[in-house]
Amino acid sequence: xxxxxxxxxxxxxxxxxxxxxxxxxxxxxxxxxxxxxxxxxxxxxxxxxxxxxxxxxxxxxxxxxxxxxxxxxxxxxxxxxxxxxxxxxxxxxxxxxxxxxxxxxxxxxxx
Amino acid sequence: xxxxxxxxxxxxxxxxxxxxxxxxxxxxxxxxxxxxxxxxxxxxxxxxxxxxxxxxxxxxxxxxxxxxxxxxxxxxxxxxxxxxxxxxxxxxxxxxxxxxxxxxxxxxxxx
Numbered sequence: 001x002x003x004x005x006x007x008x009x010x011x012x013x014x015x016x017x018x019x020x021x022x023x024x025x026x027x028x029x030x031x032x033x034x035x036x037x038x039x040x041x042x043x044x045x046x047x048x049x050x051x052x053x054x055x056x057x058x059x060x061x062x063x064x065x066x067x068x069x070x071x072x073x074x075x076x077x078x079x080x081x082x083x084x085x086x087x088x089x090x091x092x093x094x095x096x097x098x099x100x101x102x103x104x105x106x107x108x109x110x111x
Numbered sequence: 112x113x114x115x116x117x118x119x120x121x122x123x124x125x126x127x128x129x130x131x132x133x134x135x136x137x138x139x140x141x142x143x144x145x146x147x148x149x150x151x152x153x154x155x156x157x158x159x160x161x162x163x164x165x166x167x168x169x170x171x172x173x174x175x176x177x178x179x180x181x182x183x184x185x186x187x188x189x190x191x192x193x194x195x196x197x198x199x200x201x202x203x204x205x206x207x208x209x210x211x212x213x214x215x216x217x218x219x220x221x222x
Contacts (some may be wrong), residue, residue, distance in 0.1 A: 003131070004129060004204065004206055005129075006132075007206060007208075011119075013219060014125070014208060014210050015131050015218055016114050016125060016127065016172055018115060018116075018160045020115075038149045042199050049161055049168075049170060049206075050131045050170075051163060051164045051168045051169060051170050052162060052164055052216045053162045053163055053164060054165070055158075057162045059112050059160060059162050059170040060164070061129070061141060061170065061172075071179060085174070086219070087218055087219035088219070090209070091218070091220075093115065093162075093217070093218070094217065094218055094219070095115055095116075095215065095216070095217045096127060096215065096217070097123050097212045097214070097215040097216075098212070098213050098215070099210035099212040099213060100210055100211050100213060101128075101209070102207045102209050102210060102211060104206065104207065104208040104209070105206070105207045106204070106205065106207070107198055107202070107207075108198035108199070108202060108204075109203070109204055110125070
């Protein structure tokens, strides 16, 4: 399965979540898998890209059709629990940015 | 040094670059360092966040004050060379999205 999200015609939304993990797993892996599956079932979900290095710094960008889709996902009860545990257990620090994608490209062309 | 970019008041721009590396280094590490240093010297540069996993999937998000800053960085001659080598040598596939950051948060609060 590709680790790249599709490239629909803009505009759409990107949620850029950058996070430094704590050392403890404490259920993180299972929850991350569960949230990825749950997100993919939500209306307006367009895809996700995620990676994390050995030092525990991860960037996850999820893509959504519109503001309604963002709001629904943010407020979903299972996701609210995951957010709470993230704050309490899993992340030393994180930033979250909501951004409207205006244009997009892919490459390399012509290889 | 923090691996998180600052959080200025929106709006500003995010360039989301997701890329699968080829196996070959072929000067990649040195060029990546050079480009990071060069980007940081450009007008309108706000910061960068970058990470890559063991499988070679990387996400780099750079932040810029406005469209003029984006355009300047895209067209800078040394950066054009790096882009060319990226297409020819370093990336199996990549996507690049330009997005306008509308709001941003950080956490965890209250720890």
